[in-house]
Amino acid sequence: MTSSPNDLIKFLRRLRTVRDFTSDPVPEAALADILEVGRWTGSASNRQPTEIIVVRDLEVRQKLNAVGASTAARAALVLVIVTPGDAARFELEVFDEGLLAERLQLAAAAHGLGSGITTLKGDGPDVAKALLGIPLEKRVRCVISVGVADQAAIKAKPKRPEPRKPMSDFAHFEKY
């Protein structure tokens, strides 16, 4: 079976950030797929600057949570993205990190899992490096929480609309 364009477009359009997770684990096969999709994500000049640390340990996730990864403690696991920290290629590293983060979230969604991108704040990157044994020169900022979305908790919350600007403010034709 192959998916229709319409199915795939719907799948892509519907990705939303998940902030509430059940206590269910992420199945091993789903995690393997997420990592494989991540490994195949493109990068500038195919330099593949990104690496991932999968963290399930609750104590470590709680410590990441405390420094900005605001859903890390509630998720089943987090994916911490690491890049080389090459100052001359800073912009490219951040851009490639964005490509990867998007693809990881979609891979989680392909398995019906929820995910959300969070950002380490303040001394969060240093805390993460110490906790996870990441060399000091590396860059770490982005932590993706992954788990089973807690639909009951999501529904119980006051509705949090995530509106988007109108198409006319987003897309222009031929001229800005």
Added chain:
Amino acid sequence: MTSSPNDLIKFLRRLRTVRDFTSDPVPEAALADILEVGRWTGSASNRQPTEIIVVRDLEVRQKLNAVGASTAARAALVLVIVTPGDAARFELEVFDEGLLAERLQLAAAAHGLGSGITTLKGDGPDVAKALLGIPLEKRVRCVISVGVADQAAIKAKPKRPEPRKPMSDFAHFEKY
């Protein structure tokens, strides 16, 4: 019909950069879907810093091609990404640009179209701003070429493998 996890994972894993395009146009309905998927792409704090300029005009694409957007002249159209150019939020703008670029490529692939990310080089951003009427303070760097992949041209080229590093160099568990 809904797609199986396996179908979606295959779809995500198989995205590859396309550098050769036929002269076929991008159907309007496919472009509309690509832009709609782009509009719904997430961003830090839902600030939606990105905008897109769709450029079909060949002369303009040739000029963008000359300053780094290396497949712009061959594609059916290009999507030029614009962000506010807020220095204090530079890292977030670049990251969000990466999220968007990835999703746009996947939306093109959903319609069977090829795409490739190119980067304006040297004075390319200034050239693009002048050509497209983009205010000077804005940031522009990334140009995505979209069109029908020219399979004959791709096959005729010496095979260009795009290997990926082994999983053990990409994913780590609990510790770096």
